[in-house]
Amino acid sequence: MHELTAEVVSVRQRGEHGFWVTGFAAAEVAESVRAGQFVNILLRPGPLLRRPFSVYTASAEGVVEVIYKPVGEGTELLASLRIGDRASLLGPLGRPFSFDSAWGSVALVSGGLGVAPMPLAARDAKAAGLRVVWVHGARTSGELQSEWSGDELVEATDDGSAGFHGTAVAAVPSGVGAVLACGPNRMLAAVAERWPEAQVAVETYMGCGTGVCLGCAVPKLDGAYDRACKEGPVYRAAEVDWAALPSQLHYAVA
Amino acid sequence: MPDLGVDLGNLKLGGPVLAASGTFGYGTDVPLLDRAKVGAIVSKGIFLRPRPGNAPVRIAETPSGMLNAIGLQGPGVEALIRDYCPLWAQWEVPVLVNLNGESADEYGELAARLDGVPGVAGFEINISCPNVEQGGIYFGNDPRAAAEVTAAVRRRTQLPVWVKLTPMVPDIGVIARACVGAGADALCAVNTFVGMAIDLRERRPRLAFKTGGLSGPAIRPLAVHLAHQAARAVSIPVIGIGGIMCAEDALEFLIAGCAAVQVGTATFVDPRAIARVHDGIGEYLERSGLATLAGLPRYLPRD
Numbered sequence: 001m002h003e004l005t006a007e008v009v010s011v012r013q014r015g016e017h018g019f020w021v022t023g024f025a026a027a028e029v030a031e032s033v034r035a036g037q038f039v040n041i042l043l044r045p046g047p048l049l050r051r052p053f054s055v056y057t058a059s060a061e062g063v064v065e066v067i068y069k070p071v072g073e074g075t076e077l078l079a080s081l082r083i084g085d086r087a088s089l090l091g092p093l094g095r096p097f098s099f100d101s102a103w104g105s106v107a108l109v110s111g112g113l114g115v116a117p118m119p120l121a122a123r124d125a126k127a128a129g130l131r132v133v134w135v136h137g138a139r140t141s142g143e144l145q146s147e148w149s150g151d152e153l154v155e156a157t158d159d160g161s162a163g164f165h166g167t168a169v170a171a172v173p174s175g176v177g178a179v180l181a182c183g184p185n186r187m188l189a190a191v192a193e194r195w196p197e198a199q200v201a202v203e204t205y206m207g208c209g210t211g212v213c214l215g216c217a218v219p220k221l222d223g224a225y226d227r228a229c230k231e232g233p234v235y236r237a238a239e240v241d242w243a244a245l246p247s248q249l250h251y252a253v254a
Numbered sequence: 255m256p257d258l259g260v261d262l263g264n265l266k267l268g269g270p271v272l273a274a275s276g277t278f279g280y281g282t283d284v285p286l287l288d289r290a291k292v293g294a295i296v297s298k299g300i301f302l303r304p305r306p307g308n309a310p311v312r313i314a315e316t317p318s319g320m321l322n323a324i325g326l327q328g329p330g331v332e333a334l335i336r337d338y339c340p341l342w343a344q345w346e347v348p349v350l351v352n353l354n355g356e357s358a359d360e361y362g363e364l365a366a367r368l369d370g371v372p373g374v375a376g377f378e379i380n381i382s383c384p385n386v387e388q389g390g391i392y393f394g395n396d397p398r399a400a401a402e403v404t405a406a407v408r409r410r411t412q413l414p415v416w417v418k419l420t421p422m423v424p425d426i427g428v429i430a431r432a433c434v435g436a437g438a439d440a441l442c443a444v445n446t447f448v449g450m451a452i453d454l455r456e457r458r459p460r461l462a463f464k465t466g467g468l469s470g471p472a473i474r475p476l477a478v479h480l481a482h483q484a485a486r487a488v489s490i491p492v493i494g495i496g497g498i499m500c501a502e503d504a505l506e507f508l509i510a511g512c513a514a515v516q517v518g519t520a521t522f523v524d525p526r527a528i529a530r531v532h533d534g535i536g537e538y539l540e541r542s543g544l545a546t547l548a549g550l551p552r553y554l555p556r557d
Contacts, residue, residue, distance in 0.1 A: 001285045003525065042523060048470050049315050050523060090525070207313050207320065208522035211283035213276075214298075214324045215313035225307050225327060230283070246311055 001210075002028040006089045008081045009063055014145065018069050019113070020079045027062030029055070029091050035120035036182075036201050036234040039064065039091030040209035043077045050090065051078070052206045052229070054116035054182070064089070067116050093209050094233050097121055097199050099128035103177030106130045108150065109168050109191060109198075111137045111183025115145045117201050121180055122149040133176055137168025137183070169194060181237070189242035196238035202245065204228040219244035256539040257546040258532065260293060260514045262440055262491050265348065265376060265414045267514060269293040270547055271504060271532045274495055274518030275352035275378060275418070276324065280338040281345070284525050291529040292347050293514060296378050296442075297338070299352040302364055304330035314451045314460040319472030319497070320519060321449050323463035326354055326383075331367050342373030350376040350416065353407060356386035358399075362406035369411040376414030379407055381433075382422075382445045394420035394445075397432035408437035416493065418442040419484060421473075426480050427487030440491040442516065443481040447473055469519045471497040478506050485511030485554055499527070501534020508535070508547070511554040 010023035029039060033055045040050040051074035053066035070079040081087065097117070099106070106125050108118045115136060125132045132150030141162035144155055155163030156171035164171035169190045172179065179198035181191040188200040207213035211230035218226045219241040226232060260267040268290070275296040278284055307327025314321045329337070334351070342349040351368055355361040361379060368374045381394035381403055393399040400417070407415050417433040419426055421444040430441055446467025451460045459465070477496020485492040494507025495516040504515045520527035535547065544550055 003286055047315055048318055048320060048519070048523065088524075205311055205313055207322070208277075208525075210285060210525060212279040213313065213322070213522050214307065214327050215322060217307060217310045217312050217324075217327075219309065223306060225310075244309060 001091065001093065003088060003090045004028060005086050006064075008083050008085045008087070010065070011082060014067070014147065019067055019145070020070060021056060021065050021067045022078060022081060023063045023065045024087070024089055025062055026064040026089050029064045029089060030058040030062045033058050033064065033092040033120065034096035035124045036096040036117045037092035037094050038209070038233065039066065039089045040093060040206070041066070041078065042088040042090070043074060044087075046077045047073050049207060050209060051075070052093070052209055054201065054233075055092065055120060056116050057119050067113065069113060090209060094229055095231060097124065097180050097201070097234050099125050099130060100178070101129045103130055105175070105177045106132060107172050107176040107179045108132060108134045109172055109179060109181040109183070110134070110145075111168050111187045112143070114181070114183030114187070114201075115147075117182050119147070119149055130177070133173060135168050135172050137171065137187075185242065185245050185247045188237065188240075192237035192240065192242060196236075198237040199234050200237045200240070201233045202228055202235060202240065203233070204246075255536050256544055257548075258536055258539075260547065262414065262513060264439055265294075267293040267348070268346075269532050270508065270514040270535060271528050272296060272493065272514060272516045273521065273528060274516035275299055275380070277518035277521050280334070281347075281349060282338070282341065284521065286525045288526075288529045289345065289347055291532040293532075294348045294350060294375070296516065297334070297349060297351045298328060299326045299354045299380050300328050300331055300334050300364065301326065301354050302331050302360055302367075304328065304333065309462045311460060311462050314466065316449070316451055316468065317472060319468050319470035321451055321461060321466035321468050322446070323461045323466035325463065331364055335368070335371055339371050339373035348375035349373060350378050350414070352378045352380050352418070354380045354383050355403075356383070358385075358393075358402045358406040361403050362410050365407040366410040369413060374413065376416065377407055377411065378416040378418050378442060379403055380418050380445070382418070382420040392420065392422075394429065395423055397428050400429050401432040401436035404433045404436035404438050414439045416440040416442050418445050418495075419480075420445045421447050421476065421480050426483050430484045430487045434488045434490055438490065440493055440513070441484055441488065442493045442495055443484040444477050444496055447476065469497065471499055471503075473497045474503060474506075478510050481507055481512050482510040482554075486556065498531065499523075501531050501538060504531050504535055505538055508550060509553050511552050
């Protein structure tokens with residue numbers, strides 16, 4: 001794990017749906033990060049606590065990108081950063097997705113901002129020799145993510161305005177060797193019902209990101225609480241007590 | 255570099271900046287930090303038995319602060335002894351165990367179980383727990399109950415016994431004196447303030463537990479005042495706690511009469527916070543021409 005003051009080297013917006021992508025020069029993170037891991041970003045001036053973001057891309061040039069939608073104080077500040085600005089990055093943090101070449105193929109299932117870990121998941125899956133099917137769902141065609149990588153893309157929209165009419169979970173083709181998913185927790189609960197062995201990356205509120213505050217509790221079916229930042233954020237779908245995991249995060253510092 | 259050592263009577267510390275309970279785990283999950291600059295570690299609060307903790311949502315950020323309602327999640331004392339004490343025994347930095355219970359007897363049993371275990375340098379009693387046997391009133395809100403818990407631990411150990419005071423009392427001096435009378439070696443002031451934040455969309459508290467403990471810079475002036483009041487009320491060392499983010503914040507507590515400080519929430523933001531505060535105190539003493547922290551003049555008029 002590293003803590004570094006990283007310079008912003010790119011800022012881009014993805015389409016009309018309001019996703020932002022900010023790139024930081026963070027070679028130590030870029031070299032070691034694996035799909036599903038995150039960085040905890042400190043914004044100064046800004047809110048007291050760091051804000052966790054799944055690493056979206058990591059380049060050979062040492063640039064780490066995060067993708068987000070400005071919805072609260074932290075994400076709005078992040079979106080206000082311009083090239084040359086700096087922020088402290090702590091990471092990579094958390095347990096990544098794991099890959100097994102015996103699967104043959106893998107479906108990456110993402111909903112909304114659940115695209116965040118998927119470019120790296122596609123990279124790591126290919127490195128494991130897997131055929132990659134990326135299934136992405138959005139409410140409507142305007143919110144679809146245009147960046148993807150892999151061997152096959154399946155798009156789904158809730159309103160049927162593009163691709164498969166229905167959820168990303170329903171659009172997953174049969175015959176894939178394994179499923180990896182990220183998206184709203186209610187989508188992940190649906191993944192867990194259909195593929196108990198799927199690996200899913202969950203979202204929780206988070207304090208430290210390093211395992212000491214116990215704020216990012218993930219309820220498990222055995223009755224214990226895990227730390228999303230340490231044992232997670234990637235879980236075997238069947239382990240999580242989905243009914244007890246808050247289904248939707250929304251916050252703004254007053 | 256000035257001498258930052260702290261003499262707490264029956265415990266000598268290499269530095270005045272300690273890791274606060276519940277913000278440092280069991281000392282094994284804080285990366286990047288130079289442990290040599292940690293004066294002491296106070297462990298995550300422990301009960302006799304394992305506890306799962308509260309359901310999420312457990313934390314909520316508020317202006318310059320955070321609310322937490324973790325629910326004292328922990329593995330219980332036997333797992334602590336098995337999994338962590340052997341590691342602590344190898345470390346230079348002293349580790350004190352933060353004790354919790356539902357009755358005075360439980361606190362005493364915990365101290366007895368941990369006394370003499372290699373790696374345990376002392377105890378910090380969390381008196382901000384409800385006394386389940388006596389109608390659920392908080393030990394820390396009642397001088398008799400606070401003294402009873404302190405005495406229950408004191409009887410079972412010769413190791414240093416600290417009591418962590420709650421700020422949710424009308425007169426902290428009364429509780430402080432009660433703990434001294436029951437045999438405390440030092441007092442830690444203060445624990446978190448009870449607070450609540452409301453989710454406007456759900457129209458309910460943001461925390462599943464409804465209320466939580468407020469920490470961070472938001473409480474610092476309140477905590478400096480209470481630590482100062484405690485220091486004026488007693489003649490044993492007081493360890494200041496509350497929203498310390500940098501050396502200047504720590505120095506406020508030290509000048510207000512504290513012998514040492516604990517850093518908590520700052521570690522969540524910056525894993526190296528304790529070392530940064532330690533170094534900054536040294537630089538301040540140097541700039542002030544002081545060779546030792548003990549020589550720092552305190553603002554502590556006696557009543």
